[in-house]
Amino acid sequence: MQNTSINFKRQVTIKLADVKLQGALSRLQTRFVEGRAAVIGEINDLQETRTAAAAIRDRVLNDLEYWLLHFEQQATARGAIVHWAETGADVNRIVAEIAARHGVRTAAKSKSMVSEECGLNDALELAGVEVMETDLGEYILQLAHEAPSHIVAPVVHKNMEEIADLFAEKHQLPRKTDIAELCREAREVLRPAFLNADMGISGGNFLLAETGSVLIVTNEGNGRLVTTLPRVHVAITGIEKIVPTLEDVTTLLRLLPRSATGQSITNYVSVLTGNKDSADHDGPEHFHIILLDNGRSSLLGSEMQEMLRCIRCGACMNHCPVYQNIGGHAYGWVYPGPMGSILTPLLGGLENAPDLPNASTLCGACAVVCPVKIPLPDLLRKLREKQMERGMKSRQETFMLKAWAWLALHPAIYAIATKIGVRLMRILGGKEKLLHHLPGARGWTDGRDFPAPAGMTFRELYKRGGHK
Amino acid sequence: MNARDKILSKIRNSQARTAAGNVAGTVAQTEMRDSYLALHPRGPLPPPLDNLVAGFKERAIKLSSDVMEASDSKDVPILLARYLSERKLPVSGVCWPSLAGLPWSTAGLDIQSRPAKNQDLVGVTGAFCAIAETGTLMMLSGPETPATTSLLPETHVAVLDPRRIVATMEDAWNLMRKEYKQPPRAVNFISGPSRTADIEQTVTLGAHGPYRVLLILAPL
Numbered sequence: 075m076q077n078t079s080i081n082f083k084r085q086v087t088i089k090l091a092d093v094k095l096q097g098a099l100s101r102l103q104t105r106f107v108e109g110r111a112a113v114i115g116e117i118n119d120l121q122e123t124r125t126a127a128a129a130i131r132d133r134v135l136n137d138l139e140y141w142l143l144h145f146e147q148q149a150t151a152r153g154a155i156v157h158w159a160e161t162g163a164d165v166n167r168i169v170a171e172i173a174a175r176h177g178v179r180t181a182a183k184s185k186s187m188v189s190e191e192c193g194l195n196d197a198l199e200l201a202g203v204e205v206m207e208t209d210l211g212e213y214i215l216q217l218a219h220e221a222p223s224h225i226v227a228p229v230v231h232k233n234m235e236e237i238a239d240l241f242a243e244k245h246q247l248p249r250k251t252d253i254a255e256l257c258r259e260a261r262e263v264l265r266p267a268f269l270n271a272d273m274g275i276s277g278g279n280f281l282l283a284e285t286g287s288v289l290i291v292t293n294e295g296n297g298r299l300v301t302t303l304p305r306v307h308v309a310i311t312g313i314e315k316i317v318p319t320l321e322d323v324t325t326l327l328r329l330l331p332r333s334a335t336g337q338s339i340t341n342y343v344s345v346l347t348g349n350k351d352s353a354d355h356d357g358p359e360h361f362h363i364i365l366l367d368n369g370r371s372s373l374l375g376s377e378m379q380e381m382l383r384c385i386r387c388g389a390c391m392n393h394c395p396v397y398q399n400i401g402g403h404a405y406g407w408v409y410p411g412p413m414g415s416i417l418t419p420l421l422g423g424l425e426n427a428p429d430l431p432n433a434s435t436l437c438g439a440c441a442v443v444c445p446v447k448i449p450l451p452d453l454l455r456k457l458r459e460k461q462m463e464r465g466m467k468s469r470q471e472t473f474m475l476k477a478w479a480w481l482a483l484h485p486a487i488y489a490i491a492t493k494i495g496v497r498l499m500r501i502l503g504g505k506e507k508l509l510h511h512l513p514g515a516r517g518w519t520d521g522r523d524f525p526a527p528a529g530m531t532f533r534e535l536y537k538r539g540g541h542k
Numbered sequence: 543m544n545a546r547d548k549i550l551s552k553i554r555n556s557q558a559r560t561a562a563g564n565v566a567g568t569v570a571q572t573e574m575r576d577s578y579l580a581l582h583p584r585g586p587l588p589p590p591l592d593n594l595v596a597g598f599k600e601r602a603i604k605l606s607s608d609v610m611e612a613s614d615s616k617d618v619p620i621l622l623a624r625y626l627s628e629r630k631l632p633v634s635g636v637c638w639p640s641l642a643g644l645p646w647s648t649a650g651l652d653i654q655s656r657p658a659k660n661q662d663l664v665g666v667t668g669a670f671c672a673i674a675e676t677g678t679l680m681m682l683s684g685p686e687t688p689a690t691t692s693l694l695p696e697t698h699v700a701v702l703d704p705r706r707i708v709a710t711m712e713d714a715w716n717l718m719r720k721e722y723k724q725p726p727r728a729v730n731f732i733s734g735p736s737r738t739a740d741i742e743q744t745v746t747l748g749a750h751g752p753y754r755v756l757l758i759l760a761p762l
């Protein structure tokens with residue numbers, strides 16, 4: 075997927091004025107935020123479980139080469155073929171080669187955010203392979219030629235009416251009027267796609283080193299269908315998705331669906347290992363696993379490594395006041411919300427997403443809900459520091475910060491300057507006691523007024539209170 | 543250098559930058575990894591349940607599975623016939639070979655012992671075991687236990703021996719390790735009918751898999 079994060083500020087203005095989007099986003103808040111709150115307490119000791127989950131992820135990340143090689147060995151022993159891809163383009167090339175080798179003409183795909191990173195669908199179409207998205211949300215997006223706006227609920231930005239119109243137009247069937255009917259229609263349209271597909275493409279929520287398995291969590295059953303019916307299965311995932319043992323993944327599974335959709339467990343958890351046996355009636359004859367780096371390895375050993383613990387539950391965006399107001403598309407790439415504001419600049423270049431590290435109020439809600447205890451606000455702050463170091467802040471901002479830093483080091487001058495400042499602002503604020511414009515802070519006052527100060531500085535008031 | 547070597551060397555280089563990086567495979571580290579795999583320690587567990595069967599039933603119903611109980615497996619077909627007729631559902635379908643011996647036709651059902659095809663509307667399976675913590679079935683794929691039977695039909699019926707209900711997924715893994723050396727091609731954990739919440743985050747039962755899951759507890 076093309077990265078358009080550079081347009082963030084312009085997108086925000088558009089999204090804030092989008093009434094339909096605002097309605098959709100408020101639904102997300104009630105369903106997912108309240109859903110999580112209702113079930114997260116089912117976990118016996120939530121903090122202990124989060125700590126254990128973070129430790130499992132750290133164990134792997136601190137020793138990633140070993141666990142990757144162990145996974146490869148186990149998977150290969152069971153007949154899977156493991157491929158390594160440095161970039162999204164490499165993934166596309168590998169999948170096209172697999173398709174050509176097995177004479178694949180049609181592919182049925184379940185949801186995979188990593189494949190969105192690569193822009194796989196377009197590449198496969200170019201290679202002459204017809205790709206059908208089968209996750210309901212992704213299917214709707216494919217029909218509408220749109221990108222996902224949430225990593226768990228990709229079509230959260232669209233309402234039922236829009237989807238009913240879209241189906242009526244594309245399926246040439248009478249327009250449906252309720253959600254259950256729309257779901258049934260999609261099921262009936264897509265069933266033949268599963269049955270006829272030569273290749274199934276899935277992501278992988280976890281890779282199990284112990285057994286060489288790919289684990290996927292799904293609700294709709296499409297993940298099971300694309301990994302059971304077609305004769306070729308290709309699973310694409312990031313190198314960081316390894317988990318050592320079945321017990322470790324069980325700990326993570328207690329957290330993932332509860333954090334994501336407020337479910338104690340997803341409808342299906344599928345652990346896929348190797349090819350169909352000769353006696354088996356179902357299952358793919360060929361199982362390919364593609365491990366994508368795409369910049370992940372460069373985060374290892376850096377102060378950003380903790381970001382690689384992420385298990386893509388989406389809780390940080392569901393709870394983020396910025397995401398809740400602008401939705402996912404404004405972020406400009408595959409991953410939105412707090413995790414996206416960190417991953418997008420890290421994987422796609424800070425210079426291509428200069429606003430994202432600042433697209434946060436640092437309120438800390440994301441860090442509280444993150445099941446693997448990623449200190450998201452800290453990482454955002456570190457990215458902002460990096461921007462400073464590389465001189466990527468605007469000249470004005472740099473000047474103001476430098477000026478403030480100098481003043482702060484000179485208390486006597488600071489006192490005089492602030493005294494003048496607050497008095498000036500009181501006069502400018504007039505009777506309303508509001509400032510409509512503030513020199514140097516137009517971005518702030520364009521959308522709101524700044525309350526004028528009462529006319530005295532804190533230090534003056536403090537002194538007056540009898541303190542010395 | 544191929545992509546594999548390049549990625550592995552990038553990992554090595556990145557981690558060598560920090561003191562904490564521990565990529566080099568010293569003897570002590572190798573032993574630590576091996577013992578970790580061998581011991582596969584458990585994380586924090588849910589509190590133990592007094593009654594596994596009751597706990598399982600409660601959770602399964604919460605996740606929209608239907609539950610029936612029979613004191614003898616011979617009564618399973620009658621229960622299923624009642625369930626299907628109450629819902630005006632078709633009375634023909636397929637089952638796993640291990641269940642072919644149940645008196646289906648006596649109960650007025652046409653259940654054939656073969657893997658499911660697209661047009662089959664009822665699929666009857668057993669289960670490897672079930673998990674009380676979440677009301678979940680654990681299915682292991684194999685020639686005698688095809689995965690499609692629990693997937694393609696609109697109604698999935700699982701006949702489960704209550705003695706095969708374990709407390710947690712950890713217990714289920716251990717049972718698998720005990721009875722098989724390695725996981726089969728597909729291990730599927732099933733917790734109720736397929737569902738989607740993609741449209742307006744409204745949960746709708748019956749997405750691409752079954753619309754309903756009936757669990758019949760009966761000694762097998």
Ligand code: SF4
Nearest residue numbers: 384385387388390444
């Ligand atoms: S950063 Fe944490 S909360 Fe956000 S998606 Fe990743 S695991 Fe979930």
